[in-house]
Amino acid sequence: MTTSDYGAQQIQVLEGLDPVRKRPSMYIGTTGPRGLHHLVYEVVDNSIDEALAGYCTDIGVDINPDGSVTVIDNGRGIPTDLHPTTGKSALETVMTVLHAGGKFGGGGYKVSGGLHGVGISVVNALSEWVNIRVWRDKKIHTQRYERGIPMGSLEAALDPSHPTGTSISFLPDTQIFTGGIEFDYSTLSGRLRELAYLNAGVKITFSDYRSKESHIETYCYEGGIKEYVIYMCRQKEPLHQDVIYISGEKNGVQVEVALQWCIDAYSDNLLGFANNIRTIDGGTHLEGLKTVLTRTMNNIARKRNKIKDNEPNLGGENIREGLTGVISVKVPEPEFEGQTKTKLGNTEVRGIVDSLVGEILNEYLEFNPHVVDNILEKAIQAFKAAEAARRARELVRRKSVLESSPLPGKLADCSTRDPEEAEIYLVEGDSAGGSAKQGRDRRFQAILPLRGKILNIEKTDDAKIYKNNEIQSLITALGLGIKGEEFDDSQLRYHRVVIMTDADVDGAHIRTLLLTFFYRYQRELVDRGYIYIACPPLYKVERGRNHVYCYNERELQEHLHSLPSNANYTIQRFKGLGEMMPAQLWDTTMNPETRTMKRVEIEDAAKADRIFTVLMGDRVAPRREFIEIYGPKLNLIDLDI
Numbered sequence: 001m002t003t004s005d006y007g008a009q010q011i012q013v014l015e016g017l018d019p020v021r022k023r024p025s026m027y028i029g030t031t032g033p034r035g036l037h038h039l040v041y042e043v044v045d046n047s048i049d050e051a052l053a054g055y056c057t058d059i060g061v062d063i064n065p066d067g068s069v070t071v072i073d074n075g076r077g078i079p080t081d082l083h084p085t086t087g088k089s090a091l092e093t094v095m096t097v098l099h100a101g102g103k104f105g106g107g108g109y110k111v112s113g114g115l116h117g118v119g120i121s122v123v124n125a126l127s128e129w130v131n132i133r134v135w136r137d138k139k140i141h142t143q144r145y146e147r148g149i150p151m152g153s154l155e156a157a158l159d160p161s162h163p164t165g166t167s168i169s170f171l172p173d174t175q176i177f178t179g180g181i182e183f184d185y186s187t188l189s190g191r192l193r194e195l196a197y198l199n200a201g202v203k204i205t206f207s208d209y210r211s212k213e214s215h216i217e218t219y220c221y222e223g224g225i226k227e228y229v230i231y232m233c234r235q236k237e238p239l240h241q242d243v244i245y246i247s248g249e250k251n252g253v254q255v256e257v258a259l260q261w262c263i264d265a266y267s268d269n270l271l272g273f274a275n276n277i278r279t280i281d282g283g284t285h286l287e288g289l290k291t292v293l294t295r296t297m298n299n300i301a302r303k304r305n306k307i308k309d310n311e312p313n314l315g316g317e318n319i320r321e322g323l324t325g326v327i328s329v330k331v332p333e334p335e336f337e338g339q340t341k342t343k344l345g346n347t348e349v350r351g352i353v354d355s356l357v358g359e360i361l362n363e364y365l366e367f368n369p370h371v372v373d374n375i376l377e378k379a380i381q382a383f384k385a386a387e388a389a390r391r392a393r394e395l396v397r398r399k400s401v402l403e404s405s406p407l408p409g410k411l412a413d414c415s416t417r418d419p420e421e422a423e424i425y426l427v428e429g430d431s432a433g434g435s436a437k438q439g440r441d442r443r444f445q446a447i448l449p450l451r452g453k454i455l456n457i458e459k460t461d462d463a464k465i466y467k468n469n470e471i472q473s474l475i476t477a478l479g480l481g482i483k484g485e486e487f488d489d490s491q492l493r494y495h496r497v498v499i500m501t502d503a504d505v506d507g508a509h510i511r512t513l514l515l516t517f518f519y520r521y522q523r524e525l526v527d528r529g530y531i532y533i534a535c536p537p538l539y540k541v542e543r544g545r546n547h548v549y550c551y552n553e554r555e556l557q558e559h560l561h562s563l564p565s566n567a568n569y570t571i572q573r574f575k576g577l578g579e580m581m582p583a584q585l586w587d588t589t590m591n592p593e594t595r596t597m598k599r600v601e602i603e604d605a606a607k608a609d610r611i612f613t614v615l616m617g618d619r620v621a622p623r624r625e626f627i628e629i630y631g632p633k634l635n636l637i638d639l640d641i
């Protein structure tokens with residue numbers, strides 16, 4: 001089509017959405033999997049807003065057999081009347097003009113923001129097609145778009161008995177999402193479940209119709225974030241009967257907090273959300289909550305004579321030990337900061353959270369003295385343990401194990417000193433370590449063989465951690481600081497830390513142990529995306545002089561099916577990395593040009609915490625149950641971590 005073929009209307013459309021197709025990552029962050037999934041979140045957010053406005057109770061999200069997605073709700077339906085300034089229907093305006101969506105909100109505010117909240121028009125621009133249906137005024141209104149351009153005008157037909165609502169189906173454009181448009185079930189289900197927790201009472205039904213057996217799940221939580229906290233703690237032993245729940249509103253900011261301390265948990269697991277977006281990098285809402293928790297508990301501790309006049313206050317981290325909590329705020333004009341826009345910046349929120357939570361928490365605790373006493377007792381224990389650990393660390397420091405300590409002897413370091421390009425492979429055992437050392441590019445790839453099962457750190461105290469040889473090698477080789485202390489990027493010697501273990505149960509176990517270590521020791525390593533998992537192939541199929549590596553069972557089957565039925569071939573199954581020739585290991589697993597690596601993400605810290613606790617914690621029953629369910633397939637990657 002040449003420019004002159006466009007009608008006036010279409011030119012306007014192009015002006016509206018052209019920038020989105022030209023620079024998609026400006027609008028959705030990336031055109032990789034994350035950006036792809038944002039399309040769904042963007043559409044669902046609109047339905048959630050309609051639910052929060054009180055007009056919608058049910059939201060359906062379907063992955064259709066062709067890989068497209070349909071989001072349907074029973075709200076009022078997007079308005080279809082003529083829009084005065086654009087001369088088009090309101091619906092078409094929302095679909096084709098950037099940022100037009102919010103203008104139709106009336107009264108309330110859109111809660112979506114930050115990462116998405118860019119408007120459905122962005123989804124429209126980045127989709128090969130969109131089919132939209134709106135039930136309003138006893139009619140069904142339909143329109144189709146291709147790459148943002150309306151194919152014909154909005155059609156209306158009588159449909160008198162259908163309830164009102166909106167249905168938006170779209171197929172992401174492979175011209176934009178060049179890495180593929182396959183939606184990941186657990187990524188979507190995780191986020192939809194989270195949305196259901198964050199918006200109490202909204203029912204979200206998620207269906208995947210891509211395979212013969214369809215999956216359908218419904219998420220609806222009348223208790224909202226309170227139920228979320230119960231869910232996260234379900235494998236742990238609560239320190240008090242009921243989840244502490246606080247909600248209120250001040251100056252247009254809605255605040256909701258749910259808190260539960262557990263006996264058998266030692267880390268703090270506070271999740272923050274602002275306008276339904278997970279604020280991984282924290283922000284003023286979490287700062288306000290931490291401040292008020294520390295102040296309130298210390299005040300009460302002094303009042304109840306748990307801390308003497310001459311003793312110091314309990315630290316915030318002592319009070320939060322074993323705490324699982326969710327804070328969800330809804331802010332009319334959210335400011336998201338930081339590189340990934342996942343830190344809430346609104347300064348007024350700090351004080352609002354502090355005063356709202358302070359008032360209600362004080363009152364609650366006054367009426368529940370046994371709850372206070374239990375929490376305080378645990379905090380005091382934590383305080384003492386921290387003191388002991390500090391003394392142990394001092395001891396270690398004095399022995400200068402961590403400071404200016406030599407690099408571990410078995411580390412085969414790389415020659416570059418630039419952490420940005422340096423990689424370290426953590427390899428299980430000496431034989432795999434040998435292959436890796438021979439196969440690597442020594443300029444930027446270092447190898448650290450780890451012997452045996454490294455320490456299970458959830459179970460042991462800090463003093464023991466510093467004495468363990470394998471852990472010490474890891475700490476010094478990577479340049480990690482002291483556990484829990486503020487993470488200092490500049491000390492990190494490699495910006496890619498690659499876990500490379502065998503594709504068997506032992507390998508999975510060691511990987512789990514290493515991930516637990518990173519997660520507990522310095523969670524920022526994971527949060528900032530420094531940890532990777534190597535993906536060695538499982539099979540080599542040889543046919544004549546050709547060979548193909550397959551990285552999983554599915555690839556193997558696909559490859560075998562693609563061969564002529566009379567083909568002669570042999571399949572080699574690699575039982576361990578040690579069985580691979582160094583050159584093979586390089587080609588398939590270590591060469592940046594040809595390898596696949598998975599970056600470890602903790603999108604869902606709740607899930608991570610649960611799995612780590614179940615797998616590593618002291619309680620045997622949940623671990624046994626978990627292992628029985630997942631059996632020998634146990635693999636954190638399969639569990640979406």
Ligand code: 0RA
Nearest residue numbers: 046047050075076077078104105166
């Ligand atoms: C603006 C106004 C009205 C509804 C909506 C937006 C709306 C948008 C979406 C997007 C997906 N589902 C939606 N449901 C509703 C209603 C205006 C009125 O009826 O007064």
